[in-house]
Amino acid sequence: MSITVSLCLVSKVFAQENAYKFPDTLRSKNYDYLFERIEDLEKNSNKQSLYLRYFLFKAKSEKNPEEIINGYKNYVYYSSDNLKLIYADSMVNTAKKTKNNALIGSAYLSKGILCYSQKKHNYALDNYLLANTFISKTNDKYLIYKVKYNIANIKYYLGFYNEAISLFRECISYFKENNTRGYLNSLHSLGLCYNHIGNYGLCTETNEKGILEGEKLANAEMTAYFNHSEGINQFFKNNYASAIENITNALPAIRRNKDFANEAVAYFYIGKSYWNLKKPEIALSYFKKVDTIFNNTGYIRHDLLENYQLLVNYYKSKDNLRSQLHYIEKLLIADRVLDSKYYYLSGKIHKDFDTKKIVLEKRNIQKLFDKRKHNDIIFTSIIALLFLSLLLIAYLHIRNKKIYRKKFEELMKKSEAPFKNETIHITKGIEDINQETVGILLKQLERFEKDKKFLEKDLTAAKLTVAFGSNAKYLSKIIYHARGKKFVEYINDLKIDYLIQLLNEDKMLRNYKNKALAEEVGFSSTQRFANAFFARTGMPPTYFIEELKKGHS
Numbered sequence: 148m149s150i151t152v153s154l155c156l157v158s159k160v161f162a163q164e165n166a167y168k169f170p171d172t173l174r175s176k177n178y179d180y181l182f183e184r185i186e187d188l189e190k191n192s193n194k195q196s197l198y199l200r201y202f203l204f205k206a207k208s209e210k211n212p213e214e215i216i217n218g219y220k221n222y223v224y225y226s227s228d229n230l231k232l233i234y235a236d237s238m239v240n241t242a243k244k245t246k247n248n249a250l251i252g253s254a255y256l257s258k259g260i261l262c263y264s265q266k267k268h269n270y271a272l273d274n275y276l277l278a279n280t281f282i283s284k285t286n287d288k289y290l291i292y293k294v295k296y297n298i299a300n301i302k303y304y305l306g307f308y309n310e311a312i313s314l315f316r317e318c319i320s321y322f323k324e325n326n327t328r329g330y331l332n333s334l335h336s337l338g339l340c341y342n343h344i345g346n347y348g349l350c351t352e353t354n355e356k357g358i359l360e361g362e363k364l365a366n367a368e369m370t371a372y373f374n375h376s377e378g379i380n381q382f383f384k385n386n387y388a389s390a391i392e393n394i395t396n397a398l399p400a401i402r403r404n405k406d407f408a409n410e411a412v413a414y415f416y417i418g419k420s421y422w423n424l425k426k427p428e429i430a431l432s433y434f435k436k437v438d439t440i441f442n443n444t445g446y447i448r449h450d451l452l453e454n455y456q457l458l459v460n461y462y463k464s465k466d467n468l469r470s471q472l473h474y475i476e477k478l479l480i481a482d483r484v485l486d487s488k489y490y491y492l493s494g495k496i497h498k499d500f501d502t503k504k505i506v507l508e509k510r511n512i513q514k515l516f517d518k519r520k521h522n523d524i525i526f527t528s529i530i531a532l533l534f535l536s537l538l539l540i541a542y543l544h545i546r547n548k549k550i551y552r553k554k555f556e557e558l559m560k561k562s563e564a565p566f567k568n569e570t571i572h573i574t575k576g577i578e579d580i581n582q583e584t585v586g587i588l589l590k591q592l593e594r595f596e597k598d599k600k601f602l603e604k605d606l607t608a609a610k611l612t613v614a615f616g617s618n619a620k621y622l623s624k625i626i627y628h629a630r631g632k633k634f635v636e637y638i639n640d641l642k643i644d645y646l647i648q649l650l651n652e653d654k655m656l657r658n659y660k661n662k663a664l665a666e667e668v669g670f671s672s673t674q675r676f677a678n679a680f681f682a683r684t685g686m687p688p689t690y691f692i693e694e695l696k697k698g699h700s
Contacts, residue, residue: 169197169200169201169204173201173205178202178205178206178214178217181198181201181202181205182202182217182221184198185198185199185202185221185225189225195225199218199221199222199225202214202217202218202221203215203218203219203221203222206218212241212242212244212245212247212250213245213250215241216238216241216242216250216253216254219234219235219237219238219241220238220254220257222234223235223238223257223258223261228265231261231265232258232261232262232265232658235257235258235261236258236655238254238257238258239251239254239255239258241254242254242255248281248282248284248285249281249282249285249287249290251281252277252278252279252280252281252282252285252290252294253278253282253290254278255274255275255277255278255281256274256275256278256282256290256293256294256297258274259271259272259273259274259275259277259278259297260297262274263297263300263301266408266446268301268304269696271297271301272298272301273654275294275297275298275301276298278290278294279294279298282294288321288325289325289326292317292318292321292322292325292329293329295314295317295318296314296315296318296322296329296332296333296336298314299311299314299315299318299336300336302314303336303339303340303343306343308340308343308344309344311336311340312337312340312341312344315333315336315337315340316337318333319333319334319337327364327366328366328368328369330360330364331357331360331361331364331366331368331369332369334353334356334357334360334369334373335354335357335369335372335373335376337353338350338353338354338357338373338376338377338380339376341353342376342379342380342383345383347380347383347384350376350377350380351377351380354373354374354376354377354380355373355377357369357373358370358373358374361373370400371396371397371398371399371400371401372397372401372409374393374394374396374397375393375394375397375398375401375409375412375413377393378390378391378392378393378394378395378397378413378416379394379412379416381393382416382419382420385423387420387421387423387424388420388424390416390417390420391417391420391421394413394416394417395417397413398410398413401413407440407443407444407446408446408448410440411436411437411440411441411446411451412448412450412451414433414434414436414437414440415433415434415437415450415451415453415454417433418430418431418432418433418434418436418437418454418457419453419457421433422457427461427464430457430461431458431461434454434457434458434461435458437451437454438454438455438458438477441477441481445484447481447484447485448485449485451481452478452481452482452485455474455475455477455478455481456478458470458474458477459471459474459475459478462474468512468515471512472512472533475512550685550686551685551686551687551690552694554684554685554686555686555690555691555694558647558684558691577624577625577628580621580624580625584617584621585625588615588617588621588622588625589625589629591615591617592625592626592629592630595611596641599645600614601638601641601642601645601669602642602645602668602669603669604666604669604670604671605671606638606669608622608623608634611634622634636682639675639679639682639683640679640683642668642669642670642679643668643679643680643683643684644683645668646664646667646668646680647684647691649667650691650692650695651695657692657695657696661673661676661677661688661689664676664688665677676688
């Protein structure tokens, strides 16, 4: 669902709050009661929505900014995934108006946690750092350590394990006396770090301690995750049967939590355990489950790339060229996803395969097809055509990427001084127009540009002529000779230049889809917007925005 549609849905909810007639019995209830009902009714969304609405309505009616923020936070936690980020933005905006560092920092932190849960690690880190900026100005130790914990998770994700270990240890010391879930979460993350640096003994000790501490504190929420972690740890200790048992025991709780990331990791390491136990057919079913999760969610991480290499190896052993090609292509797709979404990992996390070698292997398989005398000539031709198409796509992709990169760098050099439509000195071509009229029209054009009237949707030369009180012939000539462009190009370039300026200044706008961006600057269709953007910049809008997200701001 697009950002625009999501915003409309949220606006509709808020409009309903004001028009909704709440039961009189709710008016005497305090926020604690309302929050308890929201939690208790998690499995009854219809009844829960009444309390969600009234909580926010009550907070707004009482002009209580702290509870308004909590109202939005309730929506962030209990609304559908496509609306969570919208509510998070409302929460942050409300907090910023209070000028209260603790409230602002807490709001950014909550938004960062949401982004992390959605595997949007770039945005999560941005929000954690903003949270830290505000929270560090307060004396709220809980929030300070909550930020440390979440930044430590990002460091773990990036592969900076020793730095993450240091932060997790600090969090363990603080949360042990102050927050049970924070304490158990920190222990679990510390164990993961020990596994990644190869200290399997300390990983086991930490997992065992986590389970015992959970029992001691009467909190079993993390038990499955400690078992999951220990199962993976046992795999690296070559205890494959123990690995399968631990991870299998953890899976039901992980599925209930809809934690598709840890579910994919679980399937991969169960599959690898069976693979190493020389049971490739059983392993195959688990590897395919990892592939299903990637198809459904787009989730992949670097160690899971081996999942596809093992599938390729299996079908190679079966001399099944069709399946080899299929999973080699999936491997290349997964690699491209990692390169585009997690580019900052490329310099830190070691790749266990070489993309060029995979492409070469694909080429060799194609040659093998050519050498074999298959009766099914049509099938062979289709495979060859597919291979050539992939090579062509790869070549065009690389070529375009270089061109786009050059265009982007040129564009960013001009970002400090946005595009301007400088008036060209007119000497020829408009001798038939009175110079006084020329001067009046030029001033009108300058005012039109300054007031951003070009953002009007479905603006035509005829409409602008009427607005200027001129005639179409004069106006077209003036625009062409003064701006060096025909009318449509002139209007489109003004819109695109203005959008580029907005994208440079407003990070949130970079999350918009093309449809929402087109509407933002008054294009009548997404296709016209995309064409105009390419004509002005030499690259698609999606490429420009992705490059901005990589740190060009």
